[in-house]
Amino acid sequence: MATPNITMDPITRIEGQLAVQAVAENGVITDAWAVSKLFRGIEVVLKGRAPEDAFYVTQRMCGVCPTSHGHASSMATEAVDPSFELPNGARIVRNILEGAEWLHSHIFHFYALAALDYVNPAKALQANIADTYALAMEQGIGTADFGAVQARLAKLVEGGDLSIFTNGWWGIDPVANPEEADELYNPDIPAELHLIGVSQYLQGLEMQAVAAQIISIIGGKFPMPMTSVAGGTAWMPRADKLDDCLFRLKEVTAFVDNHMIPFTLAIAPYYLNELTYGQGVKNFLSWGAFDRSTRRIEDRYLPGGFIKAADGLTNVNRPMVEHVTEDVSRSWYDQESGQRFTESETTIVTGSDFSQDLDGQYSWGKAPRYQRDPMEAGPLARVIVAYMDQASASNATVREAVDGALAVLGLDDPTILVSTLGRVAARNIETAVAAKWAAEWVDELVVELRTGRAEFWAPYNSSNGEGTGTWEAPRGGLAHHIKTSNGRITDYQLVTPSTWILSPRSDDGVRGPLEEALVGTPIRDIEKPIEAARVVRSFDP
Amino acid sequence: MGSEMTFYENLSQRGVSRRDFLKFCGSTAAVLGLSSTFVPTLASKIAGAAESGLTPAIWLSGGKCTGCLESTLQATYPNVADIVLDLLTLKYSAASMATGKYALDAKKKVYQGNKPFIMIYEGAIMEGENGSGYTMINADGTNSLDDLEAAASSDQCAAIIAMGQCAVDGGWVRAFPNPSGATGMSEYLSRRGIDVPVVNLAGCPASPEELTAVVVQALLLGSDGTLESGIAAVAADLDRLGRPKYLYNATIHDSCPRRGHFENGEFVYRYGSEEEAKNFCVYPMGCKGPQTYRRCPMIRWNDSQSWCVESGGVCIGCATWNWVDNNAPFAGRHRRVGAASSGPLAGWPLHGGGLHPIGTGAALTGVVAAALVAHGLGMKAAKRIGKNATLKTEEMKEYDAKRLKKQGGAN
Numbered sequence A: 001m002a003t004p005n006i007t008m009d010p011i012t013r014i015e016g017q018l019a020v021q022a023v024a025e026n027g028v029i030t031d032a033w034a035v036s037k038l039f040r041g042i043e044v045v046l047k048g049r050a051p052e053d054a055f056y057v058t059q060r061m062c063g064v065c066p067t068s069h070g071h072a073s074s075m076a077t078e079a080v081d082p083s084f085e086l087p088n089g090a091r092i093v094r095n096i097l098e099g100a101e102w103l104h105s106h107i108f109h110f111y112a113l114a115a116l117d118y119v120n121p122a123k124a125l126q127a128n129i130a131d132t133y134a135l136a137m138e139q140g141i142g143t144a145d146f147g148a149v150q151a152r153l154a155k156l157v158e159g160g161d162l163s164i165f166t167n168g169w170w171g172i173d174p175v176a177n178p179e180e181a182d183e184l185y186n187p188d189i190p191a192e193l194h195l196i197g198v199s200q201y202l203q204g205l206e207m208q209a210v211a212a213q214i215i216s217i218i219g220g221k222f223p224m225p226m227t228s229v230a231g232g233t234a235w236m237p238r239a240d241k242l243d244d245c246l247f248r249l250k251e252v253t254a255f256v257d258n259h260m261i262p263f264t265l266a267i268a269p270y271y272l273n274e275l276t277y278g279q280g281v282k283n284f285l286s287w288g289a290f291d292r293s294t295r296r297i298e299d300r301y302l303p304g305g306f307i308k309a310a311d312g313l314t315n316v317n318r319p320m321v322e323h324v325t326e327d328v329s330r331s332w333y334d335q336e337s338g339q340r341f342t343e344s345e346t347t348i349v350t351g352s353d354f355s356q357d358l359d360g361q362y363s364w365g366k367a368p369r370y371q372r373d374p375m376e377a378g379p380l381a382r383v384i385v386a387y388m389d390q391a392s393a394s395n396a397t398v399r400e401a402v403d404g405a406l407a408v409l410g411l412d413d414p415t416i417l418v419s420t421l422g423r424v425a426a427r428n429i430e431t432a433v434a435a436k437w438a439a440e441w442v443d444e445l446v447v448e449l450r451t452g453r454a455e456f457w458a459p460y461n462s463s464n465g466e467g468t469g470t471w472e473a474p475r476g477g478l479a480h481h482i483k484t485s486n487g488r489i490t491d492y493q494l495v496t497p498s499t500w501i502l503s504p505r506s507d508d509g510v511r512g513p514l515e516e517a518l519v520g521t522p523i524r525d526i527e528k529p530i531e532a533a534r535v536v537r538s539f540d541p
Numbered sequence B: 001m002g003s004e005m006t007f008y009e010n011l012s013q014r015g016v017s018r019r020d021f022l023k024f025c026g027s028t029a030a031v032l033g034l035s036s037t038f039v040p041t042l043a044s045k046i047a048g049a050a051e052s053g054l055t056p057a058i059w060l061s062g063g064k065c066t067g068c069l070e071s072t073l074q075a076t077y078p079n080v081a082d083i084v085l086d087l088l089t090l091k092y093s094a095a096s097m098a099t100g101k102y103a104l105d106a107k108k109k110v111y112q113g114n115k116p117f118i119m120i121y122e123g124a125i126m127e128g129e130n131g132s133g134y135t136m137i138n139a140d141g142t143n144s145l146d147d148l149e150a151a152a153s154s155d156q157c158a159a160i161i162a163m164g165q166c167a168v169d170g171g172w173v174r175a176f177p178n179p180s181g182a183t184g185m186s187e188y189l190s191r192r193g194i195d196v197p198v199v200n201l202a203g204c205p206a207s208p209e210e211l212t213a214v215v216v217q218a219l220l221l222g223s224d225g226t227l228e229s230g231i232a233a234v235a236a237d238l239d240r241l242g243r244p245k246y247l248y249n250a251t252i253h254d255s256c257p258r259r260g261h262f263e264n265g266e267f268v269y270r271y272g273s274e275e276e277a278k279n280f281c282v283y284p285m286g287c288k289g290p291q292t293y294r295r296c297p298m299i300r301w302n303d304s305q306s307w308c309v310e311s312g313g314v315c316i317g318c319a320t321w322n323w324v325d326n327n328a329p330f331a332g333r334h335r336r337v338g339a340a341s342s343g344p345l346a347g348w349p350l351h352g353g354g355l356h357p358i359g360t361g362a363a364l365t366g367v368v369a370a371a372l373v374a375h376g377l378g379m380k381a382a383k384r385i386g387k388n389a390t391l392k393t394e395e396m397k398e399y400d401a402k403r404l405k406k407q408g409g410a411n
Helices: A042-046 A053-061 A066-079 A088-117 A129-139 A146-158 A178-182 A191-219 A239-275 A379-388 A395-408 A420-450 A497-501 A513-518 A530-538 B002-013 B018-031 B036-051 B067-072 B078-087 B101-111 B144-152 B165-169 B185-192 B208-220 B227-236 B259-263 B323-327 B366-374 B379-385 B393-406
Strands: A006-011 A018-025 A028-036 A283-286 A305-308 A324-327 A367-370 A465-473 A476-485 A488-495 B055-061 B088-093 B117-122 B157-163 B198-201
Touching: A006 A530, A006 B101, A018 A513, A018 A530, A028 A513, A042 A053, A042 A488, A053 A066, A053 A476, A053 A488, A066 A088, A066 A465, A066 A476, A088 A191, A088 A239, A088 A420, A088 A530, A129 A146, A129 A191, A129 A239, A146 A191, A191 A239, A239 A395, A239 A420, A283 A379, A305 A379, A379 A395, A379 A420, A379 A476, A395 A420, A420 A530, A476 A497, A497 A513, A513 A530, B002 B018, B018 B036, B018 B208, B036 B208, B055 B101, B055 B144, B067 B208, B088 B101, B101 B144, B117 B144, B117 B165, B117 B208, B144 B157, B144 B185, B157 B165, B157 B185, B157 B208, B157 B227, B165 B185, B165 B198, B185 B198, B198 B208, B208 B227
Parallel strands: B055 B088, B055 B117, B117 B157, B157 B198
Antiparallel strands: A006 A018, A018 A028, A283 A305, A324 A367, A465 A476, A476 A488
């Protein structure tokens, strides 16, 4: 094994705690390791508790996507009772809630976490304000008070304190050495486009909060909403509250359509080289999200399906949790490796020094595999599956959105999305599609309420048995599995998006999706591996 | 006056009107328990401080879900809160900074520097086996405990804000069997012999309004305007759990908008029911509002949209000590603690309990009933259900309906 000469520890601007080690030779990464740095232990804590408590506790798995975790947990608890049927009203409320969660998370990720890899706030200072408006008009990007944004930036720089942008240039002082700093980005990007980017960055911080307000109206607060309890929803819709939701939904949708998407399409041409690397394992798994009334995963708005490169990217099959296994030989766990996820049991590790031994154990993450293969989860997986799944009722909608975006960039092959830039694009395309659907669900709920028979909760018996809940968190597929006996949880297992994406090597030494995606990434300067950081953040890890 | 002009100019550049700003000062004053006559003073203090140099802050984390940072980003008036938090210039936060050694350098610069700083800490302190760290092992062999110790024992560390229940006492992470050896900030520091003022912001998550209130108090409300005197003012105003009194001096139940229904014996027994549609009291659903000290009904969440009980959920007592162990089962009114003698959980302590109010009956234990009496609340409920009595849901419901009729109530 070559010794890693790139260490990114910690990787910042992500949700969790992650480090990456990589080997770069002749300017290209040839090997990489993803180190999940945080032990959670939620599965152990749940043992012996009441099944419905899992809804509250599992939300604390992730402060960015608690809505989805709680929801998947309630689905698992409900599935213990084979006769349980989710009331239609609750189905629609849960869809709206999840739609808002996705809008919140995707906007938050694109702006607060990812944008500064592509946008140079220091260069925005050189922008001509009139030209900025002209550029925005020409590109069809919604405008803002660009002058005020620039003045705010100038003030930060004058004061010698770049506040949230501090250290954004990998140790380069962007004021003293503006040209060197700009080489981290594409120097051809006009200062005006950078200013538009900074302006949207600030707007994005507000819009993620507006989307979160929808969750709060329905679920009481965000993070950690209280609504999707096992059996249905605790919230019962009222006309005025639905108005509040719809109003905010329209505000966020307008931002996505008029600002986020056109900006993405305007800056993408400067980073087209990122279409050539970061492909990863090219296997995709989506459990599907947003139930239609049949509540089958193949009927979901974004359908459940998996694709394996070896069978061709157009070949979609339906996933089953029985095929998910977890290898742990490279993780700091003591359990038997390769067990089925539904059968495994988390064992508390003992006697390790938890050092990053890249030849041995190096991660708190397990290595989940689907039929023995690593799978990419997340927006790209969902978009590819929906695009290729001709049986899906959403197929035309997704195709239209993807083809439309590609056409603007002068591209036509959808498989080009399987790349670093494509992953970012897929997330933003999905944001626009989900925003449109969310407004439809509010209408659907109004119709349901008008029947006068809308139900939001139904009893269930989760005392003895087992059940699985699968759903998609914004960043990828979620599976919760619960086993109960005499009204107590005897075992609880979950496979999260991070486990899929940040998987360490499997027992047979096959890299996880992020590790594989990093291989082949060109690195200009191993001291400032921004290209690798872009690959990492494209996964929203 | 000159400096104020600049400050308001700065505000308007950020799209914040003077009116918005005063509104913000008003709500902050309310959270701090100050009279509205104090609002102008607060406004001028903030304006003055924003002009006269920022206090550095670093945001560190242990075993966390990022929920408290997420929560902070949902601040009521994002722009204004931004400014108040700009009173603290955030020198390190994993959420906004560059990667790798550049991030670490920025952090070190603060605690090796010559200016007093405030540390905001999110997440549980995970000690693992024998203080091995158990998490966040850095490439250089140090771990998150080393990071914390280096920052906390710096001479410049003026105070630590333990943001959220995990940082306060370990939160859910330390719930039985506490697999990662999690603990809270005060406990950890006292064990390590590090003496720094700690302010606990309880709750899972803590809210931006709570954080803002403490920051304003520490930076602006000291007797002589210095950070030192401000922190002394905060420290003098803490309860025995190290939390600012003004944030945790009343129960959820005290100011719950559904309280009237509790007094009238109008309860929800099932989600999605007629009673829920009428916003009746969710006490029988397991609400921990009566024993949870926090001001959610007043401060509310996400720009004041709603809060847990208003949305139809129950209070799960996320701001109480060791909240998961002490409050589970969340859907039940009482705890059952025992050990399984056989079956798949043989030998495993049954913490929490497994009763769901629907179909299995809801009961008030003597302990909870006594607690209610002690708070001077719910005398009627206690009398109604009686000591150690177990009533089936349907019986409870019938009883309440009769009682309501007798009192000439609705329905």
